[in-house]
Amino acid sequence: MKKSRILGLILFVNLIIAGMFLSTELLIHQSSKADADTEQNADIKQNADGQEAAQDITAAVPQVTEDTVSTADASVVAVPTEALEEPTDDYRIEQTIAGFDENVTLDDSYTTSAEAAEMPQLIYDCTQIDYKKYIPKMFDDEELTAALDIDNPDISIDAECAILFDAATKQVLYYKNPVQAAFSASTIKLLTSLVALDSCTVEEEVTVGDEITLIASDSTKAGLVQGDILTLGSLLDAMLLPSGNDAAYAVAAYVGRKSLGDTEATKEEAVTQFIRLMNEKAEQLGVKNSCFKTPDGYDAIGQYTTAYDMGLIGMAAAANDKITQVAGQSSARVTFVSGRDVTWNSTNKLIKRYSGQYYSKAIGLKTGTSTMAGRCIVAAAKMEGKEVVCVILDSTSAGRWEDAIKLLKYGLDDE
Secondary structure, X not given: OOHHHHHHHHHXXXXXXXXXXXHHHHHHHHHHHHHHHHHHHHHHXXXXXXXXXXXXXXXXXXXXXXXXXXXXXXXXXXXXXXOOOOOOOOOOOOEEOOOOOOOOEEOOXXXXXXXXXXXXXXXXXXXXXXXXHHOOOOXXXXXXXXXXXXXXXXXXXXXXXXXXXEOOOOOEEEEEOOOOOEOOHHHHHHHHHHHHHXXXXXOOEEEOOHHHHHOOOOOOOOOOOOOOEEEHHHHHHHHXXXXXXXXXXXXXXXXXXXXXXXXXXXXXXXXXXXXXXXXXXXXXXXXOOOEOOOOOOOXXXXXXXXXXXXXXXXXXXXXXXXXXHHHOOOXXXXXXXXXXXXXXXXXXXXXXXXXXXXXXXEEEEEEEEEOOOEEEEEEEEEEOOEEEEEEXXXXXXXXXXXXXXXXXXXXXXXX
């Protein structure tokens, strides 16, 4: 065989081998790329699933709050808030979330969303959490010292904390532990009413939305349902007479969105804004030793007040004609804009004839009850041109009324 043909054959065989080698390398490379793409896609799917699961958890977490009733055997629902500044290192609550897997718990590192992080942490069982850690030392200054520099009368009452003011002069007439940290339960709804009336008229129409799902399951309610349309004035009736927590949240959401200038704001954003307004209003009234976390007064971590501060709020409420008109009713029949007809009865026995605790000079204002707050009332009375306001915090079932009547009679010199 000629030498040139042999060399040509060898070259041809080498080309075939080289082609096979390159083809093999190409197949390996494509296979590796496909595997990598598959792995990357799996990672993306896993991350998406994780985010979806987190969203599912967020949706499952109940956003709740408290009012006039708190059960001793309920649990704490804890969704950490930005307001919990101290302490942070050793704070840890793990509680099962109602309606979710019993093995899933939340602790202080868990947040559901930026909005939920600012929502209140409601306390269903105060024996399960050291809520006192979040109550600072009460503030005292010359103004407060001067206000309490009186010849304090010897009046025996059941309440742990109490105060009596002359509504016209704002002079303190009696006190008992006036600057001791306490809890006010639904008497906070007086502040909620004041905030609402600062920016709204009673004729404004409000559509009840899903904000009423934020209330605690053991709350007192006015029986509102999503889609109800009623005036703000009717919502005040629903809030101040039967002490409806649903009404308080409907007010908070409506006013919060109005303040934000955003009708599409979420219920959490709107309620959080309203709570800011509550604390701003309280500060304007001279309140110095209180922090409000809920529009309905349900016990919550970091929420506290004093008898003195609630007295300032009570005097502002007593000076508001609309609030006294509502709070002075023993009952109210209301027809909603949407056509529903309801009758609400007041929880305040001081203004209800034949209640056994009726006081003819009483003109309101608001009761409150919770596990932490005990039995409370902010009451006002008038006689012969004189008006007084008293605050009773952490009293007994019968003592709340007896304490209030004693102080109101003393203030009016009604013996």
